[in-house]
Amino acid sequence: QSALTQPRSVSGSPGQSVTISCTGTSSDVGGYNYVSWYQQHPGKAPKLMIYDVSKRPSGVPDRFSGSKSGNTASLTISGLQAEDEADYYCCSYAGRYTLVFGGGTKLTVL
Amino acid sequence: EVQLVESGGGLIQPGGSLRLSCAASGFSVSSNYMSWVRQAPGKGLDWVSVIYSDATTYYADSVKGRFTISRDNSKNTLYLQMNSLRAEDTAVYYCAKGASGSYLFDYWGQGTLVTVSS
Numbered sequence: 001q002s003a004l005t006q007p008r009s010v011s012g013s014p015g016q017s018v019t020i021s022c023t024g025t026s027s028d029v030g031g032y033n034y035v036s037w038y039q040q041h042p043g044k045a046p047k048l049m050i051y052d053v054s055k056r057p058s059g060v061p062d063r064f065s066g067s068k069s070g071n072t073a074s075l076t077i078s079g080l081q082a083e084d085e086a087d088y089y090c091c092s093y094a095g096r097y098t099l100v101f102g103g104g105t106k107l108t109v110l
Numbered sequence: 111e112v113q114l115v116e117s118g119g120g121l122i123q124p125g126g127s128l129r130l131s132c133a134a135s136g137f138s139v140s141s142n143y144m145s146w147v148r149q150a151p152g153k154g155l156d157w158v159s160v161i162y163s164d165a166t167t168y169y170a171d172s173v174k175g176r177f178t179i180s181r182d183n184s185k186n187t188l189y190l191q192m193n194s195l196r197a198e199d200t201a202v203y204y205c206a207k208g209a210s211g212s213y214l215f216d217y218w219g220q221g222t223l224v225t226v227s228s
Binding site: 003032034036038040045046047048051052057087089091092093096097098099100101102103104 | 147154155156157160162166168170206212213214215216218219220221
């Protein structure tokens with residue numbers, strides 16, 4: 001149950017696009033299409049942004065998109081806005097009814 | 111409206127026990143899978159445990175044998191019994207609701223802080 005690997009930080013200017021990667025193994029990210037992404041602002045609970053690799057819950061802007069290739073999933077945020085500045089976590093089903101999170105990525109909007 | 115409200119956190123000495131509660135409203139805890147997820151101060155999210163609708167339970171290796179997840183359907187409440195607590199268990203503990211057909215958490219509580227220290 002090792003944590004998925006995410007970059008510690010990414011940054012971008014308003015209007016730009018950024019991509020956050022999430023690398024696991026064939027036992028988690030690569031083995032299932034059950035990758036989800038969560039946004040967390042300081043002092044707040046996480047919020048679901050993407051599930052099943054690329055699906056968006058209702059209410060999440062279409063600026064947020066997800067994808068996966070092999071053992072690496074990615075979250076792309078286009079048209080960056082100031083309110084997107086937050087921590088982002090990936091999560092994957094890891095088999096045997098367990099889940100695993102990534103270490104988290106701090107997004108800074110310059 | 112779905113709501114999750116955790117309680118029961120506090121300061122506890124190493125080796126002690128604590129029981130967290132998560133009162134749910136707007137849905138039935140017995141009809142969905144529910145998890146506990148924790149976050150140590152300044153650190154990332156860490157999946158702790160899950161209870162499925164058929165009452166089967168699973169745990170992260172770091173808490174297996176020390177923590178027990180359960181629910182009271184009549185009170186629509188989720189619990190986490192934590193025994194043999196260690197300093198590294200210090201964290202904000204969130205309860206989270208799963209959604210059938212996938213593995214995701216669509217609703218989260220506000221969290222309750224557990225501090226293990228002498």
